[in-house]
Amino acid sequence: MQSIKVSASQRYTVHIGSGLLANCGEIIKEIIEPCKAVVVTDHTVEPLFAACVRASLAQAGFTTHLFTFAPGERSKNLQTLSDLLECFAVEQLTRSDCVIALGGGVVGDLSGFAAGCYLRGIRYVQLPTTLLAAVDSSVGGKTGVDLSAGKNLAGLFWQPSAVICDTDCLATLPHEIFLDGLVEAIKTGILGSEELFALIESGAIRENTEDIIASCVAIKASVVASDERESGARKVLNLGHTVGHALEACSNYSLSHGSAVAAGIAIMTRAAMALGTCDLQDAQRIVQLLESLGLPLETEYSTEQLVQAALHDKKRAGDTLTLVLPERIGSCVLREVNLSELSGIIDKGRGKHQ
Ligand SMILES: NC(=O)c1ccc[n+]([C@@H]2O[C@H](COP(=O)([O-])OP(=O)(O)OC[C@H]3O[C@@H](n4cnc5c(N)ncnc54)[C@H](O)[C@@H]3O)[C@@H](O)[C@H]2O)c1
Ligand SMILES: [Zn+2]
Secondary structure, X not given: OEEEEEEOOOEEEEEEEOOOHHHHHHHHHOOXXXXXXXXXXXXXXXXXXXXXXXXXXXXXXXXXXXEEEOOOHHHOOHHXXXXXXXXXXXXXXXXXXXXXXXXXXXXXXXXXXXXXXXXXXXXXXXXXXXXXXXXXXXXXXEEEEEEOOEEEEEEEEOOOOEEEEEHHHHHHOOHHHHHHHHHHHHHHHHHHOHHHHHHHHOOOOHHXXXXXXXXXXXXXXXXXXXXXXXXXXXXHHHOOHHHHHHHHHHOOOOOOHHHHHHHHHHHXXXXXXHHOOOOHHHHHHHHHHHHHOOOOOOOOOOHHHHHHHHOOOOOOXXXXXXXXXXXXXXXXXXXXXXXXXXXXXXXXXXXXXX
């Protein structure tokens, strides 16, 4: 088991290891007095892990109530948020009670948001069950739901009280969902650790999941500690995401997040090479790793379509956007670009020189 401390507005520990779900009650009891805990999960995760989590909580003295909803991004909306808040009220949760988010990023984002606004904020614990939630969404305190106008448009920064990541949960993940998380881990390696990147590149991924997760969490924790509310340094975590989000929107969300971000990383890497910020050899290693995993490196959408979609990016500030460009494996730079420059840069990343 590995433990990593996160120092944000709330300090908490991320526990990573095998067999932790069966012991989660004892771990939670160390930071939260036994109380009423609403366990939030989706219909896919519930039959896999909810009984084990509830039994462990009960053994540690917690009273539990289960709230489940239909799996997938389509549930991450105001209706499910409202149902969850009403459930907290019916269960008469008080400020000394807590919420347990058992699932992937959808469960985590939604539960964290509900916990952050119920009674102006109650505690919650993340029990990530997807690789994406383990390496990315369960740490950092970004919570929220989608609106009809776009993804994650309503939300809060609300840090969890603890994150307990049982690596055994990942065994039941379908390959495509595992790959979504792996792309975020590759992204984290590119922006923060050559060693992490090389570990993934070695191909022994399943054998090293605990180390891969721990390394991603440590890097994310240090970025979040330096810029919790994304006014500067935290933007580096968006590597591949400006183009990735644009691609997802162009495909009407039929393309998986991991595939879209992989193409976004490949395009930004080649753009960085053309702009002279990234070393040729490192750029080739990045593109080759994505390719070896069967991930897309390009898209059939035109640069114009991508730019139009990127104009709706919520991270746009007026006429500028901050792009993340690899410098070498282990380090990226932020570059603020005018919207008028964006298509030229994307074209460079697609091998189209103007
Ligand atoms: N808060 C953040 O910082 C942050 C960062 C990145 C992504 N996100 C959000 O995370 C969400 C995506 O997360 P996700 O990919 O985990 O999606 P998800 O929560 O929808 O999970 C993907 C699918 O896997 C299933 N599943 C979960 N655990 C399983 C397991 N152990 N075995 C088998 N199936 C399992 C789920 O039921 C679901 O159908 C998006 O909404 C995204 O916006 C948030
Ligand atoms: Zn992502």
